[in-house]
Structures are given as C-alpha cells and as structure tokens.
Amino acid sequence: MKFHKDMLLLYAVTDRKWTGRQTLYEQIEDALKGGATMIQLREKDLPESRLVAEAEKIKELCHSYHVPLIINDNVKAALLSGADGVHVGKEDMAVSDIRKIVPEDFIIGATAKTTEQAKKAEQGGADYLGVGAVFPSPTKQDAIRITRDQLKEICSAVSVPAVAIGGITRQNIEELAGGKMAGAAVVSGIFSAQDIQKETALLKKKIQEVLNL
Numbered sequence: 001m002k003f004h005k006d007m008l009l010l011y012a013v014t015d016r017k018w019t020g021r022q023t024l025y026e027q028i029e030d031a032l033k034g035g036a037t038m039i040q041l042r043e044k045d046l047p048e049s050r051l052v053a054e055a056e057k058i059k060e061l062c063h064s065y066h067v068p069l070i071i072n073d074n075v076k077a078a079l080l081s082g083a084d085g086v087h088v089g090k091e092d093m094a095v096s097d098i099r100k101i102v103p104e105d106f107i108i109g110a111t112a113k114t115t116e117q118a119k120k121a122e123q124g125g126a127d128y129l130g131v132g133a134v135f136p137s138p139t140k141q142d143a144i145r146i147t148r149d150q151l152k153e154i155c156s157a158v159s160v161p162a163v164a165i166g167g168i169t170r171q172n173i174e175e176l177a178g179g180k181m182a183g184a185a186v187v188s189g190i191f192s193a194q195d196i197q198k199e200t201a202l203l204k205k206k207i208q209e210v211l212n213l
C-alpha cells in the first residue's frame with residue numbers, strides 16, 4: 001500500500017497485555033471499526049514463525065478496512081507476512097539498509113528523539129517518524145521524554161511527516177496542539193479501553209480538532 005501522511009492520523013500500536021476478554025485480532029478489528037488509520041503489530045516475545053503467522057492474518061483484516069499494517073522492529077517478518085512496512089528504532093536495522101532490500105512501496109517508520117536522528121532517518125529513506133515520548137508512557141515506562149517544544153522542533157526539522165507517541169490519551173492530546181505532528185500513535189489509550197471501538201472513534205475526533213482538520 002502506498003504511504004500517505006493521512007495514514008498517521010490515528011496510529012494504533014498493539015500490546016497483547018490488554019487481551020483477555022477479547023483476542024488481539026478482535027481488539028484490532030474494534031480499533032479499525034473505530035477509525036484507526038494505521039496499525040502496528042508490536043510483539044516483543046513471539047517467536048518469528050508465530051509473528052509471521054499472526055501478521056498474515058492481521059494484514060488481511062487491516063486490508064479489508066484499507067488500512068496498512070506495520071510490523072515493529074522485524075524487517076524479515078514484515079516481508080515474509082506481506083505486511084505494508086516496518087517501524088524501527090535505534091537498536092534495530094538502519095533505515096538506509098532496509099530501504100536497499102525492500103519493495104518500492106514498502107513503508108519505513110523510524111523513531112526520532114532528536115533533530116539529528118530525524119534528519120538521519122529522513123536521509124536514509126524513512127517515510128515517517130515516531131517522535132516521543134510526549135507524556136509518561138504506561139506501556140514503555142523507561143521511554144525518554146521530550147517536551148512539546150522538542151516535538152515541534154523535530155517535526156519542523158524534516159519534510160517527512162511525524163506522529164507523536166507516548167502516553168497519549170483523549171484527555172491529554174490537547175496539550176500537543178501546535179506540535180506540528182501529523183497524528184498520534186497510541187497503545188494503552190486505545191487498547192486498555194473497555195470499549196475499544198468507541199474510544200478509538202472519540203480519540204480520532206479529538207485529534208482532528210487538535211490538528212484543525
């Protein structure tokens with residue numbers, strides 16, 4: 001699927017921790033019904049073969065809603081499953097190396113916590129940046145924090161669009177107004193909700209207001 005910055009508006013990043021009443025597949029379907037514009041499968045503990053099998057099923061689901069599926073960290077699993085792209089951080093394969101081995105429309109997202117990292121990712125061929133943590137994150141408690149001004153500075157330093165991440169909820173997203181991001185990437189603010197579909201829809205409406213869309 002060809003990347004467009006509108007896909008970043010509400011980027012739902014999964015966390016199996018919140019499954020129980022529902023399977024991850026059902027939770028993702030609720031997020032899609034609520035209007036999530038991109039999904040990232042973030043699995044830290046699954047063996048690669050299971051990750052590929054999961055990703056194949058979730059890709060079909062996402063595509064039935066015309067939404068791209070991105071795989072966290074694992075380029076090989078993303079390619080084997082036919083997912084639309086990968087998101088990498090500084091511990092992962094370099095963006096420039098990934099760009100050399102993937103098909104033309106393959107989406108590459110990269111984490112950037114400084115303008116230097118943002119420029120390097122852009123030069124390497126990243127399609128978008130994930131910039132945070134803009135609030136304390138329940139999902140990644142050791143995530144390095146950045147201020148709203150740093151978010152704005154990083155987003156302004158590059159031409160590729162960026163999504164804010166880290167502790168974003170419907171209640172605090174307004175504090176990011178003017179941050180120059182194209183959208184929000186959210187884990188617990190979506191997947192911890194009792195009613196994921198409803199929370200996703202409300203959060204999307206709020207983001208549209210904050211971004212003046």
Ligand SMILES: Cc1ncc(COP(=O)(O)OP(=O)(O)O)c(N)n1
Pocket residue numbers: 011013040042072073087088089090092109110111129130131140163165185
């Ligand atoms: C959209 C988005 N932005 C940032 C991240 C963080 O990625 P990374 O730095 O690789 O850290 P882990 O996700 O591997 O803990 C992300 N996943 N998505």
Ligand SMILES: Cc1nc(C(=O)O)sc1CCOP(=O)(O)O
Pocket residue numbers: 111131132133134136137138139140143144165166167168185186187188189
């Ligand atoms: C995966 C991830 N990366 C971050 C970063 O700052 O790079 S924060 C984060 C977790 C985001 O989850 P939640 O919406 O529950 O805070």
